[in-house]
Amino acid sequence: MKIAELIRKLDYHFNTLAGEVITDPDRARALRAVEVSEIVNDSRKITENCLFFCIVGAVRDGHEFARQALLDGAAALVVQKDLDLSDLIGKTPVKDPVIIRVQDTRYAMAYIAAAYYHDPASEMKIIGVTGTKGKTTTTYMVKSILEAAGLKVGLIGTIEILYGDVKIPANNTTPESTVLQKTFRDMADAGMQAVVMEVSSQALMMHRTQGFLFDIGIFTNLSPDHIGPNEHKDFDDYLNCKSLLFRQCKVGIFNADDPYYKRVSDGHTCSVETYGLTPAADLYAKDLTLIKEPGELGVSFDVDGLMQFRAEVPAPGRFSVYNALCAIAVCRHFGVTTEEIQKALLQVHVRGRIEMVKVSDKFTLLIDYAHNAMALESLLTTLREYEPHRLVCLFGCGGNRSKLRRFEMGEVSGKLAELSIITSDNPRNEEPMDIIGDIVTGISRTNGKYVTIPDRKDAIRFAIRNGEPGDIVVLAGKGHEDYQEIKGHKYPMDERVLIREILEEA
Numbered sequence: 001m002k003i004a005e006l007i008r009k010l011d012y013h014f015n016t017l018a019g020e021v022i023t024d025p026d027r028a029r030a031l032r033a034v035e036v037s038e039i040v041n042d043s044r045k046i047t048e049n050c051l052f053f054c055i056v057g058a059v060r061d062g063h064e065f066a067r068q069a070l071l072d073g074a075a076a077l078v079v080q081k082d083l084d085l086s087d088l089i090g091k092t093p094v095k096d097p098v099i100i101r102v103q104d105t106r107y108a109m110a111y112i113a114a115a116y117y118h119d120p121a122s123e124m125k126i127i128g129v130t131g132t133k134g135k136t137t138t139t140y141m142v143k144s145i146l147e148a149a150g151l152k153v154g155l156i157g158t159i160e161i162l163y164g165d166v167k168i169p170a171n172n173t174t175p176e177s178t179v180l181q182k183t184f185r186d187m188a189d190a191g192m193q194a195v196v197m198e199v200s201s202q203a204l205m206m207h208r209t210q211g212f213l214f215d216i217g218i219f220t221n222l223s224p225d226h227i228g229p230n231e232h233k234d235f236d237d238y239l240n241c242k243s244l245l246f247r248q249c250k251v252g253i254f255n256a257d258d259p260y261y262k263r264v265s266d267g268h269t270c271s272v273e274t275y276g277l278t279p280a281a282d283l284y285a286k287d288l289t290l291i292k293e294p295g296e297l298g299v300s301f302d303v304d305g306l307m308q309f310r311a312e313v314p315a316p317g318r319f320s321v322y323n324a325l326c327a328i329a330v331c332r333h334f335g336v337t338t339e340e341i342q343k344a345l346l347q348v349h350v351r352g353r354i355e356m357v358k359v360s361d362k363f364t365l366l367i368d369y370a371h372n373a374m375a376l377e378s379l380l381t382t383l384r385e386y387e388p389h390r391l392v393c394l395f396g397c398g399g400n401r402s403k404l405r406r407f408e409m410g411e412v413s414g415k416l417a418e419l420s421i422i423t424s425d426n427p428r429n430e431e432p433m434d435i436i437g438d439i440v441t442g443i444s445r446t447n448g449k450y451v452t453i454p455d456r457k458d459a460i461r462f463a464i465r466n467g468e469p470g471d472i473v474v475l476a477g478k479g480h481e482d483y484q485e486i487k488g489h490k491y492p493m494d495e496r497v498l499i500r501e502i503l504e505e506a
Helices: 025-032 062-071 105-116 135-148 177-189 201-205 235-247 261-265 318-334 338-347 373-384 403-416 432-443 456-465 495-505
Strands: 013-015 051-053 076-079 098-101 125-130 153-156 160-163 166-169 194-198 214-219 249-255 271-276 283-293 296-305 309-313 364-368 391-395 419-422 449-452 472-476 483-486 489-492
Touching: 013 025, 051 062, 051 105, 062 076, 076 105, 105 177, 125 135, 125 235, 125 318, 135 153, 135 194, 135 318, 135 338, 153 177, 160 177, 201 235, 214 235, 214 261, 214 318, 235 249, 235 261, 249 261, 249 318, 271 318, 283 318, 296 318, 296 364, 309 318, 309 338, 318 338, 318 373, 364 495, 373 391, 373 403, 373 472, 391 403, 391 456, 403 419, 403 432, 419 432, 419 456, 432 449, 456 472, 456 495
Parallel strands: 051 076, 076 098, 125 194, 125 214, 153 194, 214 249, 249 271, 271 283, 364 472, 391 419, 391 472, 419 449
Antiparallel strands: 013 098, 153 160, 160 166, 283 296, 296 309, 483 489
16 A cells, blocks of 8 residues: 555654655655555564554664664654664665654554555444443443344454454453454454444553544443553543543443543533433433342343333343443444343343353352452442342452552452452462462451462362352452463463363262
């Protein structure tokens, strides 16, 4: 593709290898006519006649590889710094390499990637979900409902990328812009009519979702998270990054009950709709009823406002109602019928998100990804509303992470669960017993009962064999993960497999 086609939506100028701005219109015209074979942002993947993005990363600066990229045959560089590469004049495989100077290479990369893949987002309806909690479940709910209405829907999120028969494990909640646009192109070519995707604050901060307009943007909720080195400097930065979605979407759908709704919507350029549990929202739920059956927990409610009907979801608590309302608000824009919505909601099951696993008619067991104190407290508080005989919480904490998280999770479980089973999570390069010791420090601040069982399979076996009638047993922290990370290696470990093996032993 010609340079001119790739940079048509960017503010830029061309530099010489010596770092000087090219002002000669004939020279600039010739540079715009240069063709590149592919676009690359990894210096290890340079190919002849490619375009290479010099990205300023958290660990390395891509500008350090500019010289080698040209020597390896790159036809063009996108840079945000003036570089003096004059010593390469006459020495590069490409006679006159193109140096494209922009203000931000990540921003430029998103637009160039969209152009390179022929703007695939314009061929589908794109739905973006941002917020601290609920993104994953909401995306699966939207996918389920739209597919029930006969649409072909792709999904991009924390767990996986899905479209048609394709299933790809995810590396990031929101892929880098080059990967995202390639994924959009693959989805469009496969006949997808809509894509629902999780949009992380990191992705918004790093411009991964620039270069196209979301048809619908969704805000679920906000609470402090992802604050620290290489993430967000403070909560305000986190909030402001979330709000960016609503300056690049046509319709914004907001949780009106969240205390940060107004701040997140500030500066929006989209039309606004709301959902919530009060009539002040455009779409709201009322008359919530908890459903408790052997091995199953759920909730039913009336939908009112923009739509009116009775709905039920096979997942517990108010947050499940919020997720369902959000999905309903989205699907309303696709003309989905009430009956299709009701049926689809009953079928939604998300791997590792309050995932019920049937092990007994006497008690309920579920798997959830809750891996910090905030998420664990929300989950356990919700489950307490179902008045279990005992609430049993099995969890560990990751190695090479903050000890404060361990103290906090121990304290939360000690306060809210009748029994905590402390075990191993992803110990990474730490000793499991050292991590367990930190958790015990936190739980010791409470009166909660606990046992420590380092081997996770042994811990799950203990939970199942000691389950009492009416118990709710939570396996927290691993969720959708199917591995355990120890000393730099990821070993296969899927809790569903462990449960099946334990039941076969009996």
